[in-house]
Amino acid sequence: MIALGARLKGSQVVKTLGFKPNFCDYTHGEMDLIRRADTIYWPTAFYAGLFSAMNKKIFPSVNNYDFALDKIKQTAMFKLLDLPHPRTKLFYGKTQKQRITDLFKFPFIAKIPRGSSRGKGVFLIKGQNDLITYLKIPGPAYIQEYIPTQRDMRILIIGREIVLAFWRTAADNEFRTNLSQGGKISFSNLPSQALELALQTARCCNWNDVGIDIMEHQGKPMVIEANMKYGTQGFKAAGIDYQKLLERLILTGKI
Incomplete structure (x- = not known):
C-alpha cells in the first residue's frame, strides 16, 4: 500500500x-x-x-481535491443539492459589487472564496468602510448572510463514517469559531440532525475525507462549508492517535 x-x-x-x-x-x-x-x-x-x-x-476521492479550499464550487453544490446553507451570493466585477448593499444589509459576512482557510479569509462587514476594505481584495466578492452564533460543529468524516464530532465555541470578542482563531472544543452531545446532515452532505458530494462545519439556526442544522485540509487538534483533544486511526481504517478496508 x-x-x-x-x-x-x-x-x-x-x-x-x-x-x-x-x-x-x-x-x-x-x-x-x-x-x-x-x-x-x-x-x-x-x-x-x-x-x-x-x-x-x-x-480520498477526486471530488475531495476538486472542492478543497473552493467556497464558490461548494456553495454551488450545496444549492444544487438543496442543502440548507446560509444565503450566499457571488458578485463579479465593479458593477455587480455596487449592488451588494442592495441585497445584503449590514452586518454580513464576506469571505475570500478560494485558497483561504483557518478563518483567515472571513470578515464581518459591519459598515461601508469594512466593505470598501474587503473589496480591495482581487477577485469575486463572496457575500453571505450573518447569522449570529457563538458556536458551531465540526463533524469529521473519513470513508463513510463519522470518526469525530465536536462543538467549536468562539473566543470572547470573536465571531469566528475556528480553533486557530481561539475557538474552544467541547464534546458535549451534538444533535443527531446535525450528524445526519453532515453524513448526507459528504455522501452526496462524494467527499470521503472531510470536516463538515454545521451551525444551528432556528433549531435546525445548516451546512456552512467543507474542509478537506482540516486540522488534527480535535483528535488530540479526544485522545485519538490520528495516524493510527487512519491505519486502522485502511487495514479494515474502510478506506
Missing part, C-alpha cells in the same frame, strides 16, 4: 513515496509500485485527476 501525500509519512502500514510533479523523477521501482497499486492513498491534487482518469482507485 502506497501514498504520495505526507498524511501517513512514517507509517509502517503505508509506504509514502512523496510528491514529485515530474513523474520521471520517481525511481523505476517507485513507478512500478504506483502502476501496480490497488489503491493510492493521498495522491495529491496534482495526481488525483490523472489516476482517476486511468481508473486507478484513490483515497
Whole structure:
C-alpha cells in the first residue's frame, strides 16, 4: 500500500513515496509500485485527476481535491443539492459589487472564496468602510448572510463514517469559531440532525475525507462549508492517535 501525500509519512502500514510533479523523477521501482497499486492513498491534487482518469482507485476521492479550499464550487453544490446553507451570493466585477448593499444589509459576512482557510479569509462587514476594505481584495466578492452564533460543529468524516464530532465555541470578542482563531472544543452531545446532515452532505458530494462545519439556526442544522485540509487538534483533544486511526481504517478496508 502506497501514498504520495505526507498524511501517513512514517507509517509502517503505508509506504509514502512523496510528491514529485515530474513523474520521471520517481525511481523505476517507485513507478512500478504506483502502476501496480490497488489503491493510492493521498495522491495529491496534482495526481488525483490523472489516476482517476486511468481508473486507478484513490483515497480520498477526486471530488475531495476538486472542492478543497473552493467556497464558490461548494456553495454551488450545496444549492444544487438543496442543502440548507446560509444565503450566499457571488458578485463579479465593479458593477455587480455596487449592488451588494442592495441585497445584503449590514452586518454580513464576506469571505475570500478560494485558497483561504483557518478563518483567515472571513470578515464581518459591519459598515461601508469594512466593505470598501474587503473589496480591495482581487477577485469575486463572496457575500453571505450573518447569522449570529457563538458556536458551531465540526463533524469529521473519513470513508463513510463519522470518526469525530465536536462543538467549536468562539473566543470572547470573536465571531469566528475556528480553533486557530481561539475557538474552544467541547464534546458535549451534538444533535443527531446535525450528524445526519453532515453524513448526507459528504455522501452526496462524494467527499470521503472531510470536516463538515454545521451551525444551528432556528433549531435546525445548516451546512456552512467543507474542509478537506482540516486540522488534527480535535483528535488530540479526544485522545485519538490520528495516524493510527487512519491505519486502522485502511487495514479494515474502510478506506
